[in-house]
Amino acid sequence: MNEISWTLVLVLAAGAYTCKVLGLVLIGARTLPKVVDRCLILIPAALITALIVKDTFSVGQDLVLDARALGVGAATFAAWRRAPLVLVIVIGAAVTAAVRAIS
Amino acid sequence: MSSLGGMPSALDLTPELRRVVSASVTLGAVVGVFGIVFGVGAVSAGGSVLQACVMSLLVFTGASQFTAVSVIDGGGTTGAAISSAMLLAARNGVYGLTMARHLDGSLARRLIAAQLTIDESTAMATAQTDRRERATAFWITGLSVYVFWNLGTLIGAIAGSSIDPETFGLDAAFPAGFVAMVAPHFSTRNGRLAGVLGGVICLVTIPFVPIGMSILCAGVAVLVGVRRP
DSSP, rough: OEEEEEEHHHHHHHHHHHHHHHIIIIIIIIOHHHHHHHHTTTTTHHHHHHHHHHHHHTTTTEEEOOOOHHHHHHHHHHHTTOOOOHHHHHHHHHHHHHHHHHO | OOTTTTOGGGGOOOOOHHHHHHHHHHHHHHHHHHHHHOOOOOOOOOOOHHHHHHHHHOOOOOOHHHHHHHHHHHHHHHHHHHHHHHHHHHHHHHHHHHHTOOOOOOOHHHHHHTTTSSSHHHHHHHHHHHHHHHHHHHHHHHHHHHHHHHHHHHHHHHHHHSTTTTTTHHHHHHHHHHHHHGGGGGHHHHHHHHHHHHHHHHHHHTTTTTTTTTHHHGGGGGGGGOOOO
16 A cells, blocks of 8 residues: 655655746746637646546546445536535535435 | 735735635634545555654645545555545646736745645636636645644544544535535536546546546546547
């Protein structure tokens, strides 16, 4: 089983700061081609949705359907009804825990 | 403008700036809750309290940190965790391009501003109408998120060491938090397309690629942006 290592923490720290400095300080107000801009701005939508799918429907390389699906489903409904962020998280965790407790 | 180059002093707050400051601080406090979830997740993925805290202090970009922890917790390698997390961290560079037009000051000040260039500070700044409000929103949001995010991480990491995350459904708190995080990105047609496509790509690649790499595969979905909105 892999664990969080100092390599991970420090490489990520250096990499993340490099990205920030590149944008704000080095490239600055220069503009990128519009098409690049349009693609980069979609990174969170694509990757975060992928993370939701992975954290909800998989264990390692296996696809599974368990209590998390109902919890995250409830959280999605809450977010769609514009519930505050804290409530979305609490609903996701609470529904998952409740389904686990009764099954 | 004050001598602090956009950072307001306590004495000259107009009602408009006061509104910006209070919204910024509130946002920071909300992000603190995410910090708690992150802290719990980091220790349950085998990290120490110190590693969780150093990560929040130095990496300081929530989605990347969550990604790294989630990949490791799922059994992925350090390499898979870093590459997926870096892809998400790259967007802070894009935010920097936007913020460079609105912030001024010395190199040292901009190097500090760089660390605070994240989703929340950029969103809050670009939502303002004049230059001074934008700078105020950026700095106050960035600093308050920094304080609360790190405080939350510490609390979560300490609490996480003494509870079983699954009993409380905390493993689902991660994806639930992501749902709340991604919701604003679904407000545009391209955002929805990229999101759905990314999710589907991830789902179908999970059984076939090393753990965590399915997130990277989903990155292909950003090519939706080639087409005009």
